[in-house]
Amino acid sequence: MHQTFSPDEVAESLTPGGGVRRRADEIKEYRCKNLVAVLECPSDIRNLGTVIRNVNALGVEKAYVVDPRKALPEDWDDMRERKSLSKTSVSAVKWSFVKRFDSTQACIDHLERNRFVSVVTSPHKKGAKNVVLHEADYTVFTKLAVWFGNEKSGISDLAVAHAEMCLSIPMFGIVESLNLGTSSGIVLYEVTKQRRDYQRRYKRSGKRRPRSGA
Numbered sequence: 001m002h003q004t005f006s007p008d009e010v011a012e013s014l015t016p017g018g019g020v021r022r023r024a025d026e027i028k029e030y031r032c033k034n035l036v037a038v039l040e041c042p043s044d045i046r047n048l049g050t051v052i053r054n055v056n057a058l059g060v061e062k063a064y065v066v067d068p069r070k071a072l073p074e075d076w077d078d079m080r081e082r083k084s085l086s087k088t089s090v091s092a093v094k095w096s097f098v099k100r101f102d103s104t105q106a107c108i109d110h111l112e113r114n115r116f117v118s119v120v121t122s123p124h125k126k127g128a129k130n131v132v133l134h135e136a137d138y139t140v141f142t143k144l145a146v147w148f149g150n151e152k153s154g155i156s157d158l159a160v161a162h163a164e165m166c167l168s169i170p171m172f173g174i175v176e177s178l179n180l181g182t183s184s185g186i187v188l189y190e191v192t193k194q195r196r197d198y199q200r201r202y203k204r205s206g207k208r209r210p211r212s213g214a
């Protein structure tokens, strides 16, 4: 059974000579390899921190940030030292790899070169294929990038045009959308749950069922 740590235990484990290595070993098999969360032009540092925290907590491998304003340092090592990011992500930026891109096109090029399939998220119907979050199978793509849009303008047409499908969390209220941090938590929970289950069933048994994008 996967053990849960209290904040005090986590803090204790971060002390020099403590159990960060042990913790990293314990969670290794629960982490989702080849899964990237992409944030397209986030404008609020608190949302960015929350998404990085979700990425780390849910076992997503990496976060990519489309950052045309050049608000972030080029290097992950420098991001890890950035107080605003460390604070808003409760230090998750120290443990989860974050890469920035100058533009949506640069990020798409990088993902496609590395044979990632993209899916976008939106409260609205976008592009040719629209799916309700819990009705899609996220294990059919070996390498998957899940895109989240800007707080005001949402996901761009360019990202939609390069995506396999658009996912939406069903909404039953009056408001038009969920907050970026909240929606990333809900979407990544579903995606990582499915991919972890796939890894457990097929990888640990040494068997693999075929999936696309390999």
Ligand SMILES: C[S@@+](CC[C@H](N)C(=O)[O-])C[C@H]1O[C@@H](n2cnc3c(N)ncnc32)[C@H](O)[C@@H]1O
Pocket (backbone or CB within 6 Å): 121, 122, 123, 124, 147, 148, 149, 150, 151, 152, 153, 154, 155, 167, 168, 169, 170, 171, 176, 177, 178, 179, 180, 183, 184
């Ligand atoms: C505050 S919303 C953007 C609202 C924007 N007016 C729009 O039209 O998309 C920020 C991001 O959160 C995600 N999001 C928010 N609500 C969502 C929902 N119900 N389903 C899927 N993603 C959602 C999307 O990635 C969206 O681009």
